[in-house]
Amino acid sequence: MALLSALLVMTLVGGYGLGALGALLLGGRPAGRFITALGGGVGALAALVLGVSALAAAETMPFDWNAAYADNFLSLTFTVDRLGGVFLVVIGLVGLAVTIYGYSYTAAYTGRYSLRLLGVLINVLPLSLALQVMADNAFTFLLMWEIMSLSAYWLVLTESDQPGTVRSGVWYIAMTHLGFAALTAMFLLLAGNDLNASFAAIRAHAAVETALMRNGIFWLALVGFGSKAGIIPLHVWLPMAHPVAPSHVSALMSGVVIKMGIYGLVRVLFDLMGGGPTWWGGVVLGVGAVSALMGVLYALMEHDLKRLLAYHSVENIGIILIGIGAGLIFQSYGMFTLAALGIVGGLYHTINHASFKGLLFLAAGSVLHAAHTRNMEEMGGLIKRMPWTAAFFLIGAAAISALPPLNGFVSEWLVFQALLGGFSLPVPEAAAAMPLAVGALALTSGLAAACFVKAFGIAFLAIPRSHEAEHAHEATLSMRVGMGVLAVACIGLGLAPFVVVPWLARSVAGMAGLPTTSPTFTAGALIQTPLNFGSMSTTWLAVLLLALLGLAPLLMRWLRVEWRLRVGDTWGCGRIGQTPRMEYTATAFAEPLRRVFAELYRPTKELTIDFHPESKYFVQSIEYKSEITPVFERGLYEPLLGMVRALAFQVRRLQAGSLHLYLVYVVIVLLVLLIATRWF
């Protein structure tokens, strides 16, 4: 087993290394793109197999590797455990799809952008991710974290000549470094100032820390990992950076990179700290609920397809955190089976979100590739021109809307079950908070479904709204295969929870007082929660749905419906000619919700009507403008940036432009230093 995992790790590193080297040497030539994709594919497959074998293995530590440099000043330590295995699966799965997709997607970049840089980074990023979840000490973790952040930054900047890209990059790098600062401080506290301490040593050290210190570590972890995961209000970079990055990079970032925040939270709060007081769980749960709800509400108002998906990432991170927060609460009361249920739900949703959000971003990339716009109001009718992409997008949309029997349904069901278990909490306040979270989650799911009705309906159905959409073309073979990988994952993860759930349960077994044997999930085709108050089987649901679909023709035959095929306009309403201007728009679709939640959105409205000079009963043109500034940008970041700017303006007074003043500064510093060394 150890030999196998060592081989797999070597294949992983070698594959990504080959891909990066190929890109470096061959650049933008087709051969370069091929080697880039080949190396990345081999690396991703190795990560996938390594993750699965870590989860399936009987013994816990299949791989261990240490390297110390410069007399233990720096030491790199790697190990593969089951929690890391879960995330290796995520990295491998999305990485594989992205690599295959990227092979032909990047062809359009030839000559316009540096394919050499893109090819190197698209291999370095997943490599750093894989090594990060294998890291076994704080230094290794932070090093890989920083490599991940920086390579993602350069990837976001790929299309740096497009308006807004550089600005988005600045937001991303600022937020990610805020997080990095918090994480460095956190690990210093956690490891007792020794960044080379192994995680095992940290685990022992964290248990004996004072409550104050532990609370400090909790807050730092929440800010540090939260800024990467995109919790509200640290999410601002997500809707900026994801749309401007190349689509396969967006898939990787939204599917995998932000999940590292989740990995970090589970690793630190559960594994290293061994859980904490109830209010930790309450904070995580609350942040999750707010992120889920706000994320989906802002997604509803977006008409930029990729920004919409980015806001849904905020929403899904929220759902994951609801599961993990519930787990923390139950753990603090010693209710370990329910705790395991919450965390397993969160982790399951992590894998699921990676697969369907990756799929959706890749499909959005195909649309962008074909229609050259991200604005949904200029799409339409794409289902006839790109049926494969439409089908894949539909699968992703159904999965993210948590429709059975797809994967989103299973994990949200698990999270719901964990929350519904809240009635057995001994403290009434906590027990009362759980139904609120259930309500937030239910509302979120409903709004998400509405949002994807909008996204799919406006973008793919009806007749094309622009010249570009009318001449759109289907995605290339490699792009379709890349999307297919994730679509199969969406279906497979939905149909086989009885395989996945016990593995996930085993991955958190033994942490934070959880029993070392996996909690009792009765996992046949029917999946049952530990306390036996819920049971569900997506497999049977799928069979039932298929049976219903099969029954439909029979029913129609029984009713003697006419079978003749007719071709005609949909919803013609008796009109003779139809134009795209008669179509329902995304704005119109979202309008009712905009009114309901007007208090939150506070849209600005601007209506300009040009009347005919002769009579105001004849209108020449009507212009309607409405904008929404997200509440956190309005209420938190704008004042903050204003303050920084004002402060900088004050500091600028030092720089008066007078040479003599500058010389005086130099002399004063010299004199002060001399006096200081003399008397202090």
Place this chain on the structure above:
Amino acid sequence: MNTALFAQLVTLSSSVVLLFGITLLWRRSLTAYIDAFRWQSLVLSVLFVLIGYYSNDPELYLVAVFFFALKVIVLPIYLRRLQARVKVVNEIEPYINIATSLILAGLLVLLAYAVTRPLVAVSTLPTRGGLPLAMGLIFVGLLVVVTRKKALTQIVGFLVMENGIALLAALGTYGVPFIIELGVFLDVLMGFLVMQVFVYHIYGTFESIDVNQLSELKH
């Protein structure tokens, strides 16, 4: 030469060097500035010879010769030429008036005594009496650079400060190794040439070498 005499001579010549530095603060004409710098450098090269003779180090004679050539002959010639080229009228308008400058210079020399006290206290060199004076000269040079408006006078201030550093090195270590001294000379020459170019450019742009006008570049 006995040590007591040598020590007295060193302190005397260091004082003279400092005095020439302070001269800059009350003289108004640029010609007087250049003369003061030239005399100061002359005394300094004599001091180099003196130390070389006492410590029996022939290298210091060579340093003295280079020092003399550079600072007594070459640089003053260039300064005169510069003065003629930019047609500086002799009047100099300092930021701080003469009386205040002199008081400040006095305070700075006192400060120099204060900050070099630990050094003087542990030193057994016969030249230790001159160390605070050398430090004082550096301060005075800085004061000239800070309070004078014309770029040319600032250059002279800089050169005076550089003399202070040379004096400190000579007194504190009996002369740094010859090769380093050569490097320092080259640095001074290069620095001077660069400043000269800048003076020409400032003059070309503003028709004046009043560096105060540079603040217009800010916006």
